[in-house]
Amino acid sequence: MSTRYAALLRGINVGGHRKVPMAALREVLEDVGFSGVATYLQSGNAVFTSDSADERALARTLEQGIEKRFGFTVDCLVRDAAYLRAIADDCPFPAAELEARQLHVTYFSEGVDPERFAAIDRAAFAPEEFRLGERSLYLYAPDGLGRSKLADVLARPGLTRGIVATSRNWNTVVKLVELTAD
Template sequence: MTKKTETRRYAALLRGINVGGNKKVPMAELRSVLEGLGHGDVQTYLQSGNAVFTSAKRDPAALARELEAALEAHFGFRVACLVLDGPRLRAVAEACPFPAAELEGRQLHATFFSEQPGAERFAAIDAAAFLPEEYRLGDRVLYLYAPEGLGRSKLAEALARPAVTKGIDATTRNWNTVAKLVELTSATG
Protein backbone atom coordinates (compact mmCIF):
# COMPACT_ATOMS: atom_id res chain seq x y z
CA MET A 1 0.00 0.00 0.00
CA THR A 2 1.46 3.33 -1.07
CA LYS A 3 1.23 6.28 1.30
CA LYS A 4 -0.20 9.37 -0.40
CA THR A 5 1.87 12.52 0.07
CA GLU A 6 -0.18 15.19 1.79
CA THR A 7 -0.27 18.54 0.04
CA ARG A 8 -0.89 22.02 1.35
CA ARG A 9 -2.50 24.97 -0.45
CA TYR A 10 -0.41 28.09 -0.97
CA ALA A 11 -0.81 31.52 -2.49
CA ALA A 12 2.08 33.06 -4.43
CA LEU A 13 2.06 36.86 -4.49
CA LEU A 14 4.25 38.36 -7.21
CA ARG A 15 5.41 41.94 -6.80
CA GLY A 16 5.36 44.61 -9.48
CA ILE A 17 4.30 42.64 -12.55
CA ASN A 18 1.99 43.72 -15.38
CA VAL A 19 2.03 47.36 -14.22
CA GLY A 20 2.45 50.07 -16.84
CA GLY A 21 3.69 47.59 -19.44
CA ASN A 22 6.65 46.54 -17.29
CA LYS A 23 7.61 43.03 -16.23
CA LYS A 24 4.92 41.32 -18.28
CA VAL A 25 4.03 37.93 -16.83
CA PRO A 26 1.02 36.39 -18.59
CA MET A 27 -1.03 34.34 -16.17
CA ALA A 28 -1.02 31.28 -18.46
CA GLU A 29 2.79 31.32 -18.37
CA LEU A 30 2.80 31.79 -14.60
CA ARG A 31 0.58 28.72 -14.27
CA SER A 32 2.92 26.82 -16.58
CA VAL A 33 5.99 27.79 -14.52
CA LEU A 34 4.29 26.66 -11.30
CA GLU A 35 3.21 23.37 -12.88
CA GLY A 36 6.77 22.90 -14.19
CA LEU A 37 7.98 23.11 -10.59
CA GLY A 38 5.74 20.16 -9.79
CA HIS A 39 2.91 22.04 -8.08
CA GLY A 40 -0.69 20.96 -8.53
CA ASP A 41 -4.14 22.52 -8.72
CA VAL A 42 -2.61 25.74 -10.08
CA GLN A 43 -4.91 28.67 -10.67
CA THR A 44 -4.38 32.40 -10.97
CA TYR A 45 -6.50 35.25 -9.69
CA LEU A 46 -6.62 38.54 -11.58
CA GLN A 47 -3.72 39.68 -13.77
CA SER A 48 -1.67 41.19 -10.95
CA GLY A 49 0.36 38.19 -9.90
CA ASN A 50 -1.73 36.05 -7.60
CA ALA A 51 -1.54 32.29 -7.94
CA VAL A 52 -2.82 29.46 -5.79
CA PHE A 53 -1.34 25.96 -5.90
CA THR A 54 -0.79 22.80 -3.91
CA SER A 55 2.57 21.40 -2.91
CA ALA A 56 3.90 18.70 -0.63
CA LYS A 57 6.71 21.07 0.37
CA ARG A 58 6.36 22.78 3.74
CA ASP A 59 8.69 25.80 3.59
CA PRO A 60 6.97 28.88 2.10
CA ALA A 61 10.23 30.86 1.94
CA ALA A 62 11.94 28.05 0.00
CA LEU A 63 8.93 27.84 -2.33
CA ALA A 64 9.20 31.60 -2.93
CA ARG A 65 12.94 31.37 -3.74
CA GLU A 66 12.31 28.44 -6.07
CA LEU A 67 9.55 30.35 -7.88
CA GLU A 68 11.68 33.51 -8.15
CA ALA A 69 14.51 31.50 -9.76
CA ALA A 70 12.11 29.78 -12.17
CA LEU A 71 10.48 33.07 -13.18
CA GLU A 72 13.86 34.72 -13.75
CA ALA A 73 14.98 31.78 -15.89
CA HIS A 74 11.72 31.87 -17.85
CA PHE A 75 11.24 35.65 -18.28
CA GLY A 76 14.77 37.03 -17.90
CA PHE A 77 14.01 39.42 -15.02
CA ARG A 78 13.67 39.11 -11.25
CA VAL A 79 10.22 39.04 -9.74
CA ALA A 80 9.99 39.18 -5.97
CA CYS A 81 7.59 36.51 -4.69
CA LEU A 82 6.01 35.85 -1.35
CA VAL A 83 4.40 32.49 -0.70
CA LEU A 84 1.87 32.09 2.11
CA ASP A 85 -0.11 29.04 3.14
CA GLY A 86 -3.84 29.07 3.84
CA PRO A 87 -3.52 29.22 7.66
CA ARG A 88 -1.16 32.21 7.40
CA LEU A 89 -3.56 34.08 5.11
CA ARG A 90 -6.50 33.31 7.41
CA ALA A 91 -4.49 34.56 10.40
CA VAL A 92 -3.77 37.82 8.56
CA ALA A 93 -7.46 38.29 7.79
CA GLU A 94 -8.55 37.44 11.33
CA ALA A 95 -5.99 39.80 12.89
CA CYS A 96 -7.09 42.81 10.84
CA PRO A 97 -7.40 45.74 13.25
CA PHE A 98 -9.85 47.58 11.00
CA PRO A 99 -13.56 46.74 10.49
CA ALA A 100 -13.05 44.95 7.15
CA ALA A 101 -16.70 43.91 6.83
CA GLU A 102 -17.78 47.56 7.05
CA LEU A 103 -15.30 48.90 4.47
CA GLU A 104 -15.06 48.74 0.72
CA GLY A 105 -12.25 46.48 -0.50
CA ARG A 106 -10.47 49.45 -2.11
CA GLN A 107 -10.25 51.19 1.28
CA LEU A 108 -8.35 48.46 3.09
CA HIS A 109 -5.04 46.94 2.05
CA ALA A 110 -2.52 44.45 3.37
CA THR A 111 1.17 44.78 2.58
CA PHE A 112 2.87 41.44 3.05
CA PHE A 113 6.55 41.42 4.04
CA SER A 114 9.20 38.74 3.52
CA GLU A 115 10.34 39.39 7.10
CA GLN A 116 9.14 41.41 10.06
CA PRO A 117 10.16 45.06 9.72
CA GLY A 118 11.32 46.70 12.91
CA ALA A 119 9.34 49.58 14.40
CA GLU A 120 12.32 51.88 13.81
CA ARG A 121 11.56 51.80 10.08
CA PHE A 122 8.31 53.66 10.77
CA ALA A 123 9.69 56.15 13.31
CA ALA A 124 9.88 59.04 10.81
CA ILE A 125 6.23 58.68 9.79
CA ASP A 126 3.98 61.12 11.64
CA ALA A 127 0.80 59.05 11.56
CA ALA A 128 -1.36 61.93 12.80
CA ALA A 129 -0.37 64.00 9.74
CA PHE A 130 -2.08 61.49 7.45
CA LEU A 131 -5.44 61.11 9.23
CA PRO A 132 -8.02 59.85 8.41
CA GLU A 133 -5.66 57.37 6.77
CA GLU A 134 -4.18 54.90 9.24
CA TYR A 135 -1.89 51.91 9.36
CA ARG A 136 -1.19 49.15 11.83
CA LEU A 137 1.72 46.75 11.81
CA GLY A 138 1.01 43.06 12.31
CA ASP A 139 3.01 39.86 11.97
CA ARG A 140 4.90 40.36 8.69
CA VAL A 141 1.99 42.42 7.42
CA LEU A 142 0.99 46.06 7.42
CA TYR A 143 -2.70 46.94 7.36
CA LEU A 144 -3.54 50.21 5.63
CA TYR A 145 -6.86 52.02 5.82
CA ALA A 146 -7.05 54.51 2.97
CA PRO A 147 -10.62 55.87 2.68
CA GLU A 148 -10.00 57.36 -0.79
CA GLY A 149 -8.21 54.27 -2.08
CA LEU A 150 -4.56 53.40 -2.55
CA GLY A 151 -4.06 55.58 -5.63
CA ARG A 152 -4.82 58.75 -3.67
CA SER A 153 -3.12 57.72 -0.44
CA LYS A 154 -0.34 59.97 0.82
CA LEU A 155 0.29 57.56 3.69
CA ALA A 156 0.85 54.72 1.21
CA GLU A 157 3.52 56.86 -0.48
CA ALA A 158 5.24 57.46 2.86
CA LEU A 159 5.10 53.77 3.73
CA ALA A 160 6.69 52.84 0.39
CA ARG A 161 9.81 54.98 0.95
CA PRO A 162 13.16 53.16 0.95
CA ALA A 163 13.70 53.85 4.66
CA VAL A 164 10.69 51.63 5.34
CA THR A 165 11.08 48.94 2.68
CA LYS A 166 14.84 48.65 2.06
CA GLY A 167 16.04 45.06 2.10
CA ILE A 168 12.58 43.54 2.56
CA ASP A 169 10.39 42.18 -0.21
CA ALA A 170 6.90 43.60 0.13
CA THR A 171 3.75 43.44 -1.95
CA THR A 172 0.33 44.97 -1.36
CA ARG A 173 -3.13 43.60 -2.04
CA ASN A 174 -6.54 45.21 -1.53
CA TRP A 175 -8.89 43.53 0.90
CA ASN A 176 -11.07 41.99 -1.82
CA THR A 177 -7.99 40.14 -3.08
CA VAL A 178 -6.93 39.12 0.44
CA ALA A 179 -10.41 37.70 1.09
CA LYS A 180 -10.42 35.82 -2.23
CA LEU A 181 -6.97 34.34 -1.56
CA VAL A 182 -8.12 33.20 1.89
CA GLU A 183 -11.07 31.50 0.18
CA LEU A 184 -8.93 29.90 -2.54
CA THR A 185 -6.31 28.58 -0.11
CA SER A 186 -9.02 27.20 2.19
CA ALA A 187 -10.63 25.15 -0.58
CA THR A 188 -10.21 21.39 -0.45
CA GLY A 189 -9.85 18.85 -3.19
Protein backbone atom coordinates (compact mmCIF):
# COMPACT_ATOMS: atom_id res chain seq x y z
CA MET A 1 0.00 0.00 0.00
CA SER A 2 1.33 3.45 -0.90
CA THR A 3 1.82 6.09 1.77
CA ARG A 4 2.12 9.83 1.37
CA TYR A 5 5.17 11.38 3.06
CA ALA A 6 6.84 14.73 3.62
CA ALA A 7 10.60 15.09 3.47
CA LEU A 8 12.03 17.83 5.66
CA LEU A 9 15.54 18.83 4.62
CA ARG A 10 17.72 20.55 7.18
CA GLY A 11 19.80 23.63 6.43
CA ILE A 12 19.57 24.06 2.66
CA ASN A 13 19.34 27.31 0.70
CA VAL A 14 20.28 29.40 3.75
CA GLY A 15 22.58 32.35 3.18
CA GLY A 16 23.61 31.10 -0.25
CA HIS A 17 25.04 27.86 1.11
CA ARG A 18 24.14 24.28 0.25
CA LYS A 19 21.94 25.29 -2.64
CA VAL A 20 19.35 22.74 -3.67
CA PRO A 21 17.00 24.09 -6.33
CA MET A 22 13.50 22.70 -5.89
CA ALA A 23 13.28 21.50 -9.50
CA ALA A 24 16.47 19.50 -8.95
CA LEU A 25 15.16 18.17 -5.63
CA ARG A 26 12.03 16.92 -7.40
CA GLU A 27 14.27 15.15 -9.93
CA VAL A 28 16.28 13.52 -7.12
CA LEU A 29 13.09 12.29 -5.45
CA GLU A 30 11.89 10.78 -8.73
CA ASP A 31 15.34 9.33 -9.53
CA VAL A 32 15.39 7.42 -6.22
CA GLY A 33 12.00 5.90 -7.03
CA PHE A 34 9.43 8.08 -5.31
CA SER A 35 6.22 9.12 -7.05
CA GLY A 36 3.70 11.94 -6.70
CA VAL A 37 6.56 14.34 -6.01
CA ALA A 38 6.02 18.02 -5.20
CA THR A 39 7.99 20.68 -3.32
CA TYR A 40 6.89 23.55 -1.12
CA LEU A 41 8.91 26.75 -0.71
CA GLN A 42 12.67 26.90 -1.17
CA SER A 43 13.55 25.79 2.34
CA GLY A 44 13.56 22.05 1.85
CA ASN A 45 10.04 20.70 2.00
CA ALA A 46 8.94 17.98 -0.37
CA VAL A 47 6.12 15.47 -0.53
CA PHE A 48 6.07 12.10 -2.23
CA THR A 49 4.47 8.68 -2.26
CA SER A 50 6.21 5.39 -1.53
CA ASP A 51 5.28 1.76 -0.87
CA SER A 52 7.85 1.59 1.94
CA ALA A 53 6.77 2.05 5.55
CA ASP A 54 10.34 2.65 6.83
CA GLU A 55 10.77 6.40 7.32
CA ARG A 56 14.46 6.07 8.26
CA ALA A 57 15.24 4.06 5.13
CA LEU A 58 13.36 6.57 2.99
CA ALA A 59 15.34 9.43 4.57
CA ARG A 60 18.65 7.60 3.95
CA THR A 61 17.67 6.98 0.33
CA LEU A 62 16.93 10.67 -0.14
CA GLU A 63 20.13 11.75 1.64
CA GLN A 64 22.18 9.48 -0.63
CA GLY A 65 20.42 10.83 -3.74
CA ILE A 66 21.11 14.42 -2.69
CA GLU A 67 24.76 13.69 -1.95
CA LYS A 68 25.18 11.97 -5.32
CA ARG A 69 23.55 14.87 -7.17
CA PHE A 70 24.99 17.86 -5.27
CA GLY A 71 28.17 16.54 -3.66
CA PHE A 72 27.28 17.42 -0.06
CA THR A 73 25.27 15.81 2.68
CA VAL A 74 21.90 17.04 3.89
CA ASP A 75 20.11 15.64 6.91
CA CYS A 76 16.56 14.63 6.00
CA LEU A 77 13.58 13.63 8.07
CA VAL A 78 10.70 11.74 6.48
CA ARG A 79 7.30 11.73 8.16
CA ASP A 80 4.04 10.16 7.02
CA ALA A 81 0.74 11.97 6.60
CA ALA A 82 -0.75 10.55 9.82
CA TYR A 83 2.16 11.82 11.91
CA LEU A 84 2.00 15.27 10.33
CA ARG A 85 -1.75 15.45 10.98
CA ALA A 86 -1.21 14.39 14.62
CA ILE A 87 1.43 17.11 15.11
CA ALA A 88 -1.03 19.75 13.88
CA ASP A 89 -3.94 18.32 15.86
CA ASP A 90 -1.93 17.96 19.09
CA CYS A 91 -0.58 21.52 19.14
CA PRO A 92 -0.69 22.67 22.78
CA PHE A 93 -1.07 26.32 21.76
CA PRO A 94 -4.17 27.99 20.23
CA ALA A 95 -2.87 27.86 16.65
CA ALA A 96 -6.07 29.25 15.14
CA GLU A 97 -5.72 32.39 17.26
CA LEU A 98 -2.03 33.01 16.52
CA GLU A 99 -0.11 34.38 13.58
CA ALA A 100 1.94 31.73 11.79
CA ARG A 101 5.16 33.60 12.61
CA GLN A 102 4.41 33.11 16.32
CA LEU A 103 4.23 29.33 16.26
CA HIS A 104 6.89 26.86 15.17
CA VAL A 105 7.44 23.13 15.31
CA THR A 106 10.86 21.52 15.52
CA TYR A 107 10.78 17.97 14.22
CA PHE A 108 13.26 15.53 15.78
CA SER A 109 14.66 12.35 14.25
CA GLU A 110 13.65 10.52 17.41
CA GLY A 111 11.93 11.10 20.71
CA VAL A 112 13.80 13.26 23.19
CA ASP A 113 14.06 12.90 26.93
CA PRO A 114 12.47 15.93 28.61
CA GLU A 115 15.54 16.03 30.86
CA ARG A 116 17.47 17.56 27.94
CA PHE A 117 15.40 20.71 28.47
CA ALA A 118 15.05 20.62 32.26
CA ALA A 119 17.77 23.25 32.89
CA ILE A 120 15.95 25.92 30.87
CA ASP A 121 14.38 28.49 33.18
CA ARG A 122 11.05 28.72 31.37
CA ALA A 123 9.82 31.65 33.47
CA ALA A 124 12.81 33.75 32.36
CA PHE A 125 11.54 33.66 28.76
CA ALA A 126 7.84 34.37 29.35
CA PRO A 127 5.64 34.99 27.48
CA GLU A 128 7.60 32.74 25.12
CA GLU A 129 7.20 29.06 25.86
CA PHE A 130 7.78 25.60 24.46
CA ARG A 131 6.27 22.18 24.89
CA LEU A 132 7.51 18.79 23.80
CA GLY A 133 5.42 16.57 21.56
CA GLU A 134 5.86 13.28 19.74
CA ARG A 135 9.38 13.58 18.26
CA SER A 136 8.75 17.33 18.19
CA LEU A 137 8.91 20.60 20.05
CA TYR A 138 6.32 23.35 19.79
CA LEU A 139 7.57 26.92 20.26
CA TYR A 140 5.34 29.91 20.91
CA ALA A 141 7.27 33.11 20.19
CA PRO A 142 4.84 36.07 20.23
CA ASP A 143 7.36 38.47 18.65
CA GLY A 144 8.44 35.96 15.99
CA LEU A 145 11.40 33.64 15.71
CA GLY A 146 13.87 36.36 14.74
CA ARG A 147 13.39 38.13 18.07
CA SER A 148 13.01 35.03 20.20
CA LYS A 149 15.56 34.60 22.98
CA LEU A 150 14.07 31.22 23.83
CA ALA A 151 14.59 30.01 20.24
CA ASP A 152 18.29 30.88 20.57
CA VAL A 153 18.54 28.75 23.71
CA LEU A 154 16.60 25.86 22.16
CA ALA A 155 18.90 25.90 19.11
CA ARG A 156 22.04 25.26 21.17
CA PRO A 157 23.80 22.16 19.86
CA GLY A 158 23.91 20.44 23.25
CA LEU A 159 20.12 20.19 23.42
CA THR A 160 19.88 18.25 20.17
CA ARG A 161 23.21 16.38 20.27
CA GLY A 162 22.92 13.06 18.52
CA ILE A 163 19.63 13.77 16.73
CA VAL A 164 18.52 15.63 13.64
CA ALA A 165 16.30 18.64 14.32
CA THR A 166 14.66 20.95 11.80
CA SER A 167 12.04 23.63 12.37
CA ARG A 168 9.07 24.89 10.39
CA ASN A 169 6.65 27.77 10.98
CA TRP A 170 2.97 27.03 11.44
CA ASN A 171 2.04 27.88 7.83
CA THR A 172 4.44 25.18 6.65
CA VAL A 173 3.20 22.69 9.25
CA VAL A 174 -0.36 23.16 8.00
CA LYS A 175 0.63 23.10 4.32
CA LEU A 176 2.52 19.81 4.73
CA VAL A 177 -0.59 18.29 6.29
CA GLU A 178 -2.60 19.46 3.27
CA LEU A 179 -0.02 18.25 0.75
CA THR A 180 0.17 14.76 2.27
CA ALA A 181 -3.56 14.27 2.79
CA ASP A 182 -5.08 11.37 0.87
